[in-house]
Amino acid sequence: MDANKELIEALNQIEKEKDISKEVLLEAMENSLVAACKNHFGKADNIKVNINRVTGAVSVFAERQIVQNVVDKVTEISVEEAILKFPLNNVGDIVQVEVTPANFGRIAAQKAKQVVVQKIREEERKVLYNQYYGKEKDIVTGIVQRYVGNNISVNLGKVDAILADNEQVKGERFKPTDRIKLYVIEVKDTTKGPRITVSRTHPELVKRLFEAEVTEIRDGIVEIKSIAREAGSRTKMAVYTSHPDIDPVGACVGMNGARVNAIVNELRGEKIDIINWSDDPKVLIENALSPAKVVSVEADAEEKSAKVVVPDYQLSLAIGKEGQNARLAARLTGYKIDIKSESQTKDTSEAEEIHDLEEVQEVQEIPDVLDFSEVEEE
Template sequence: MAVSANRLELLQIADAVAREKSIDREIVIGAMADAIQKAARSRYGQETNIRVDINTKTGEMRLQRLLEVVEEVEDPNIQIHLDLARDKNPDAEPGDFIAEQLPPMDFGRIAAQSAKQVIVQKVREAERDRQYEEFRDRVGEIVNGTVKRVEYGNVIVDLGRGEGIIRRDEQIPRELFRYGDRVRAFVYDVRREQRGPQIFLSRTHPQFMAKLFTMEVPEIYDGIITIKAVARDPGSRAKIAVISNDSSVDPVGACVGMRGSRVQAVVGELQGEKIDIIPWSPDAASFLVNALQPAEVSKVVLDEDAERIEVVVPDDQLSLAIGRRGQNVRLASQLTGWDIDILTEQEESERRQKEFQERSEIFMNALNVDEMVAQVLASEGFASVEEVAYVEQDEVASIEGFDDETAGEIQARAREYLEQREAEFDAKRVALGVSDELKEIDGLTTEMLVALGEEDIKTMEDFAGCAADDLIGWSERKDGETKRFPGALSKFEISRAAADQMVLAARLKAGWITQADIDGPQVEADEDAETEEAAV
């Protein structure tokens, strides 16, 4: 069969559009068929069921009207009687469709314009889908592009097969871009939006620096060295923690490179950002000492429950440890994931003296003893009246200058003081309207019940509705700074595990859950373990 020029032209247009937009040729031909179908309906009636077939090899186009086979015709435009249908196809049954050939049609100006709009819309949708699918899989990668334009501080980057945007807050400070500049950025998000896929790029993201090191350091690319954490103050300073999986490879030296060539390549891309390369350690204290470099650290005290770390530095190292505008300690906090308090040796000494004095005063008032006896108890490590009251008498009597009689008297006074204080707290609890049943929860003291009552937590139902954060408080990290929010029991030393256990007990007593709900997962785990052992 000879192929007409119009048919060849149709296929050539489809091929050209598919190449230009980087989409499948079949999608373009399908869009053309939809456009012709819309134009045909405008001529034969919108209710008409029209099918358009375009031969992808020859370009031949066929228009057919589909009629549903029925026993009673209600709309002749879309239905055909069973008898007439069987004249065309003896096997026709109700519910089948009969295709009637339609003559070729000439497009008028309006129909052609409408068809063009359909094709453009379909091609644009296909192009957007292709861009989204392509760049969705590239999230977490570095891409190269050319600056296309700058709008209100946001940089639009031509990525070849799509456009990305570097928002103003994702650019390194004091960095300027002009039309045609080559730019390298990190793809951190791709979203499907009404106006098409939005590809968000960043030059301030911590992983941008990590990926640059991966490109510059073959040992990282090969997996010999692992980047464990990154913290950045974009354009100013950064810290990166690395560890080697091979004891013969120095992770810091490999990242620095010969005469600093590798790290300088990354510094150059980041507009002169100073980079501290730190050996990572599983020991939090050791890691923190490394993270605070170049400052020297005298002592580290960890509080794992509060996720805080206290660092003591020599007096002359304080400014170096904190850094300009707190930069060094802020980056160290981001890198380690711990809240860091920095004290000088003098400040720590003053604080210890203050704590010693406060404990001594507590013992003087509670036990009705003179200052010397109170200081002896504090210096022996007793931190509270409860400790004095309930330790073995021999432990108190073993203190130099004390005997059994003195120890017994001191402990009696301690217990009397605690009983008196307990009665005062209980009276206050009753006045606040805190339920007696809350006393049944292990770990809750009368003083804690008073604190709960002051926060309007007065019944078992109220307590069962709490989360651990409501009791012990929580921290939120934003812009490199951590803000602490107190809970109802923040002033008491309660761990998160203990708070969870208390809430669980309250929900059990309130009838919200049963013991089976608590034991269920463990029972299943035990059964799975037994099954695995039997299989072995």
Template sequence: MKLKDFMAAMSAIESDRKLTKEVVVSALEEALSKAFRKQIEIPDALVRVDINEKSGEIHVYQQRTVVETVEDDELEIALADAKALNQEYVLGDLVDIEVDITKLGRAAVILAKNVMKQKIREAEKQVIYDEYCDKVEEMVVGTVETVEEKFALVNIGKTLALMPRTAQIPGERYYENQRLRVVITEVNKETKGAQVLVSRADAALVKRLFEKEVPEIYQGVIEIRAIARDAGERTKMAVYSHNENVDPIGACIGPRGSRVQVIIEELGGEKIDIFEWSEDVSELIKNALSPAEVLAVIPSEEKRGLLVVVADHQLSLAIGKKGKNARLAVKLTGNKIDIKSESDVEAMGIDWRVIAIRQQEEARAKLEERRALEQMEHFASVRNEMEQEESVLPEEIHTPIIEEYVADVIAQEENSDAAVAESKETAPLETTVVVDELEEAARIAKEKKKASGMSVKHEYVSKLEQLADASGKSEEKTVSRKKRTEKEDKEERRKPTFDPKKRDYEFKPIYSEEELAEIARQEEEERANDWINDDIDFDEYDEYYEE
């Protein structure tokens, strides 16, 4: 037997099937033991297989029990014969007798091969199951290996996943070596075929695509509360924001629809409706049936479920083409919905307006009660925190400001309880007063500043309000005075800092000898040309011009 080739084949199995060495060795040991039992045709025979991984040597031993009297020489050995092999053997010990595995028959070898194949296949299934059992409803990228009429095989890394016809998007065509985004829907190890099932028609795929494209969903700021999908046609998704400053619908759509457009292209042009989640079932159903306008959602008297009332011209829009809009709303909300037009409901004798108003009042009362309870819990927690701080702080820090703050919180709590009780008895439901937490915190902070001697800031008045209150006349004077003042300031800055008339110096130009000679020559020419002024007496002609 070529042990080197055999060990090389075992190493190839480990690397190709991505199995550990212990799994392959265990499978080989079980295969050899069953093959030897097949050879000697004794199923109950005790066999021990010794495999040396370093040297590659394989030894198979048949174990026999030491007894006084031998009844079956294939399973037992006499004490005398055992003593001949080793003096330390006693009754009940197992004696190892090596056998030659090269003399195994054809049937035994085939059995060993089949047993080893089965064990390796089971180990491989276990490895795949451990790899993908925690990835159900997770999105992976796979490559299409084979496309058949009823299914397609997708390579997702460590195994080939099966995508049935029902899990494919209608109208979408696949080809070999095509890369697809799929979501894992099922992982099992009991079936003989594919262990992993993937889908492109599941609603989880849309959810994972939004998590990939919208960072707010991945970070947990926005949550997808419910989703319903009709693959290839339309998807409805209800989102909720844990931060009041973040718009959940706008974040999912993205700037100019960039985020949702990527998902629509991935799904082959499938339409996606995004609306805001509401704890009120009636409000949620109204949002789910958009773009239809719902008048009211009331309990159904005949059937268990809800009756949705819409206008006569909105009935077909609410139901949708082939009932898709209503079907998706039922799937998303989890309630049975019966959509009726306004005229049909009135013909049935149901006053849906009165029922709707009563439901709104009950929902508003529950909301106010819940808010009041949350406020009382908040005030109680604040009081406990202040009491704990008083017990921890030293006596010199217990100033009157802290005592006044604690008393103010307690008094405010009592006043809020009395106000809530009084509003429930006397005031109508719409005028129920609930103290807002932010207003309470601002009032306490203002009182604390006043007690500590800090001045309260005056209210800010904008310039527009000042100009609106002032008269037009005073406004013109103020503006003109301001401009004149600025002009005077500029002129004042332009004035020199010295008086040029009271100077005790004289500016004298410096000329060269050539320039001085030129200046003297020009003066002589001027005097020579000025002879007419010297010879004529213009005073003689003054009387003539005066006449």
């Protein structure tokens, strides 16, 4: 097998193994050889290089204009010479003249090697970028490699990603070879390959995990309307369905909690509250404060604020440890929530009544400003 045929066979193998188009490689080689022709001919503006897609044979052609008197041999050809090489021609026509140099096979082989190596790197980088760009805003499974300072190197298959310190859940520790789920925030193309930013703290990680685990969400029957998360501790999620026969919360929880437990395990024990979404802000806020019971809700849709009254014994539960339950409920609903117990509400209303009564008494006890008796005596 000659060298040209070997080149085609090699390119076929590269296309098969590395998923890099043979045509892309051949075009890159042709462009590179055109540049090489500049050294031989002094210019390359009118030069075209063709590599036969089957045999691999390399041919060089120059575009030349037919003229009566040749001034520039590189860009022009005489009428007499044109008649010998081309059957149909007229003065002013452009013809393709083969000008392949004698030693061009050796030059082509050297350039081919350089181009193939460079193009393989570029194409591999492009293929990787396209592959992982399609996973942006989605979840991927990675294998922990090692800690790099406070960051973690995670292998995603064909490329490594860095799980930055600020995208890690506090308290989570991993060992090499641990398999973890990650949310892909962004994929950037760089000269060293795709740079992938991943997260374990992003609220969308929980959302994507439920989409993967719950068939009804994946099929669009159940919709995740809102989600609020404090990574590593607690997540609140509001779900909705227009299907009267389907319980959206039950679908997410699964039989004996199987579905939600699978996600809790993936998140290393993070608590997940799943509530029913409602277009009525009062109902939504009441649901969002679950597991606390609510006595009443007054919601101001314009101000996006709400006053909530809960039983005395439910106040600490409604607020949550360090205010977490109330904070997540506020994020989930988009309302600023003021929570008070029944006693606090009663004390406040009694205090307001006393204040109003004192104001009335003050008005009644104001003395007369004029003493008319003195005026009469005078």
